[in-house]
Amino acid sequence: MANDALFTPYEHGGLTLPNRIVLSPLTRNRAVGTVPNALMAEYYAQRASAAILIAEGTQPAAVGQGYLDTPGLHTDEQQAGWAKVVEAIEAAGPARFVIQVMHTGRVAHPSYTGGEQPVAPSVVQAPGEVFTPEGQRPYVEPRALGTDELETVKAQYVEAARRAVDAGAYGIELHAANGYLLHQFLSENTNQRTDGYGTDVAGRIRFVVEVVDAVVAEIGAGRTAIRLSPNHQVNGIEETDPKSTYAALYAELARHDLLYVHLLDSSKFAGYDVIAQARELYPGTLIANAGFSQEWDAAGAAERIEDGRIDLVAFGRPFLANPDLPRRLRENAPLNEPDRETFYGGGAEGYTDYPTLDAVTTG
Numbered sequence: 001m002a003n004d005a006l007f008t009p010y011e012h013g014g015l016t017l018p019n020r021i022v023l024s025p026l027t028r029n030r031a032v033g034t035v036p037n038a039l040m041a042e043y044y045a046q047r048a049s050a051a052i053l054i055a056e057g058t059q060p061a062a063v064g065q066g067y068l069d070t071p072g073l074h075t076d077e078q079q080a081g082w083a084k085v086v087e088a089i090e091a092a093g094p095a096r097f098v099i100q101v102m103h104t105g106r107v108a109h110p111s112y113t114g115g116e117q118p119v120a121p122s123v124v125q126a127p128g129e130v131f132t133p134e135g136q137r138p139y140v141e142p143r144a145l146g147t148d149e150l151e152t153v154k155a156q157y158v159e160a161a162r163r164a165v166d167a168g169a170y171g172i173e174l175h176a177a178n179g180y181l182l183h184q185f186l187s188e189n190t191n192q193r194t195d196g197y198g199t200d201v202a203g204r205i206r207f208v209v210e211v212v213d214a215v216v217a218e219i220g221a222g223r224t225a226i227r228l229s230p231n232h233q234v235n236g237i238e239e240t241d242p243k244s245t246y247a248a249l250y251a252e253l254a255r256h257d258l259l260y261v262h263l264l265d266s267s268k269f270a271g272y273d274v275i276a277q278a279r280e281l282y283p284g285t286l287i288a289n290a291g292f293s294q295e296w297d298a299a300g301a302a303e304r305i306e307d308g309r310i311d312l313v314a315f316g317r318p319f320l321a322n323p324d325l326p327r328r329l330r331e332n333a334p335l336n337e338p339d340r341e342t343f344y345g346g347g348a349e350g351y352t353d354y355p356t357l358d359a360v361t362t363g
C-alpha cells in the first residue's frame, strides 16, 4: 500500500517508536487562564495512536505569551495541568508527549503579557495586527533584551524543560520557527544586535545554540528537540541568507544527538531544499512537516521516509480533524475536513468532537 512506510517502527538511540506519524504543534487557545485542563487532556489522548504528540506552543514565561489562552509552563499549577494531560495520554498510548516551548518575543501584546512590553532581540516591531480581547490591535514596539537578560531568558527555557519532564512529558521542542523569539534571533531583519548575539551568522545563531546547550544540560539531548523553518515568511521574518545561517546552526546542533530536529518545509521561501540541507548536515532524527503551502501529502511523506530523506512526518490540520489519522492513512479511508472557524479558541466543538472512522461508519 502507498502509505506503508508510515507504519514501519523507528529506532534511534534507545528510542523505539511504533510508527512514523507525529502530531504537529497546533495552538488551539483552549487553556483558559493558561492552565492545561481536562478538555485538552481528552483532545491529546484521542490522538495517542501517533508515535509522538507535539503539544501546542507553550510559553516559558508570562512575557512570552502571544495569544489568548495559550498554556504556560512556568507555574506549579500549569505543571500540574500538564501532568494530567500526560496521564490521559499514557492511559490511551502509545504516543510519546513532547511540549513545544514557544516564547513569542515581539509577536505579542501587553494584553497577554500581563501588561509588560514584549521583548525581542532588537527594537523592530512586528508587522500587522493581533487579536486581543479588546479587538484587533497592531503589534507594539518590543523592548530589546539586554545582554545580561539573556541569561534570564535562557533560564526560563531551562525551567520549562525541567517542569515538562517533571510533569511526565518525554521532552520538549524548542520553537525556533515561524517568527517567534528564537527565530527572531536567527533572522537578519529582526536581529540588529551588536553585542555578540547578532551582526553575522555566528552571532545570530549564538543565542539559539546557547539555549539548546542549556536545555540539553538540564534534561539530556535525547529529550531535547528543536523546530526550524528557514526563511518562513510569517510574522515578518525575512532572512537574506538562510542557507548559511542554518548550515552553521546544524554544525552546532550536530554536537548533540537530539530527540529530533523538526523542519517545516519552507523550501519555497528559502529558495533551496531545506529538508535536504538538514539531512545532509544534521546526522540525527529528522521530522518534516509539509508546511502551510502543503508541498506534499501523506503519500509524499511515505515516499520521503521510504527513500530516507526524513525519518518521521508531522501532520497538523489533517490530525486536528481526524483523531484516528494513523488508522485512516493505513486504511486509505476518507478524512474529515478541518473547520477553520474553530481552530483558535472555543470549547469542545471543532476540538474533541471530530468523529473517528468507527463513529462515521457506524453512524
Ligand SMILES: Cc1cc2nc3c(=O)[nH]c(=O)nc-3n(C[C@H](O)[C@H](O)[C@H](O)COP(=O)(O)O)c2cc1C
Pocket: 024, 025, 026, 027, 028, 056, 057, 100, 102, 175, 177, 178, 227, 264, 289, 290, 291, 292, 294, 314, 315, 316, 317, 318, 343, 344
Ligand atoms: C490552528 C493552527 C495552529 C498552529 N499552531 C502552531 C504552534 O503552536 N506551533 C507551531 O510550531 N506551529 C503551529 N502551526 C503550524 C503547524 O504545526 C503546521 O506546520 C501547519 O499547520 C502545516 O502543516 P499541515 O498542512 O499538516 O497542517 C499551527 C497551525 C494551525 C493550522
